[in-house]
Amino acid sequence: xxxxxxxxxxxxPASFGARLRWWRERRGLSQLDLAGAAETTQRHVSFLESxxxxxSREMILRLAAVLDLPLRQQNAxxxxxxxxxxxxxxxxxxxxxxxxxxxxxxMLAQQxxxxxxxxxxxxxxxxxxxxxxxxxxxxxxxPPADAPPPAAPVNLALAxxxxxxxxxxxxxxxxxxxxxxxxxxxxxxxxGTPETAALLTRLLAVPGAPTLSQVLPPDxxxxxxxxxxxxxxxxxxxxxxxxxxxxxxHDVTLQEIRIEGFFPVDDATARAFQHWAAAGRP
Numbered sequence: 361x362x363x364x365x366x367x368x369x370x371x372x373p374a375s376f377g378a379r380l381r382w383w384r385e386r387r388g389l390s391q392l393d394l395a396g397a398a399e400t401t402q403r404h405v406s407f408l409e410s411x412x413x414x415x416s417r418e419m420i421l422r423l424a425a426v427l428d429l430p431l432r433q434q435n436a437x438x439x440x441x442x443x444x445x446x447x448x449x450x451x452x453x454x455x456x457x458x459x460x461x462x463x464x465x466x467m468l469a470q471q472x473x474x475x476x477x478x479x480x481x482x483x484x485x486x487x488x489x490x491x492x493x494x495x496x497x498x499x500x501x502x503p504p505a506d507a508p509p510p511a512a513p514v515n516l517a518l519a520x521x522x523x524x525x526x527x528x529x530x531x532x533x534x535x536x537x538x539x540x541x542x543x544x545x546x547x548x549x550x551x552g553t554p555e556t557a558a559l560l561t562r563l564l565a566v567p568g569a570p571t572l573s574q575v576l577p578p579d580x581x582x583x584x585x586x587x588x589x590x591x592x593x594x595x596x597x598x599x600x601x602x603x604x605x606x607x608x609x610h611d612v613t614l615q616e617i618r619i620e621g622f623f624p625v626d627d628a629t630a631r632a633f634q635h636w637a638a639a640g641r642p
Contacts, residue, residue, distance in 0.1 A: 374440060378409075383427045384427065400419065447610065464619065468619075469489065477620045482547075495642075499592055521569055534576070536588050541560070602620070
């Protein structure tokens with residue numbers, strides 16, 4: 361009797377058919393739905409999933425487009441079918457990404473004196489502006505002068521959730537982290553990678569972290585956007601965030617980049633950041 365490959369996609373390598381079926385079911389599509397949208401037949405989709413047919417590169421691209429697969433997962437489909445990856449995954453420092461690097465630096469600079477971060481798909485910090493450094497120093501204190509560079513990138517998701525990170529300084533931590541965890545859950549559903557699923561599991565395992573089923577009652581005074589209320593001592597900072605991505609990326613690295621900017625909600629917060637920028641420190 362044949363053994364069916366695990367549907368959680370944590371085993372490698374997985375066959376093309378198993379991956380295709382897993383993504384189709386995850387997107388809530390029948391074989392007929394997928395076939396119609398990809399301009400093929402249900403019979404062909406069935407044969408692809410069972411391994412009785414081999415897809416062409418064009419068919420993989422059509423199926424991936426219908427399934428709205430990230431470039432990384434498209435490459436995984438190509439590899440599983442025996443083809444080379446269709447999309448590059450460049451280092452952010454690669455010469456061909458110089459223009460993009462300049463754009464990222466420009467965005468960080470334009471956000472001053474307010475914080476901005478460049479993050480990867482799993483919230484690892486790639487770079488930040490001076491406003492972000494001043495906010496971090498205000499909340500957690502200056503780093504030791506002789507501190508060695510971190511062995512791994514700082515993960516902003518863990519910093520937000522952990523009691524040893526930013527949690528003690530966020531007045532409305534439970535509300536903020538619940539929205540954030542649901543965002544990571546959406547990421548895990550969208551990209552289908554074990555790494556994002558593992559990050560979500562790790563965050564939910566942090567003591568005191570809310571469950572995803574938890575619901576906070578609506579407040580009549582609810583603001584138009586979720587405000588992150590930082591407080592240290594007598595100083596309060598109220599900020600909201602925006603997240604930007606690069607449009608129409610043709611590179612895995614670029615598709616997974618996010619630029620998160622923080623904006624003041626009130627004049628007192630704006631003045632604090634302006635003062636810190638003029639002084640060069642919080």
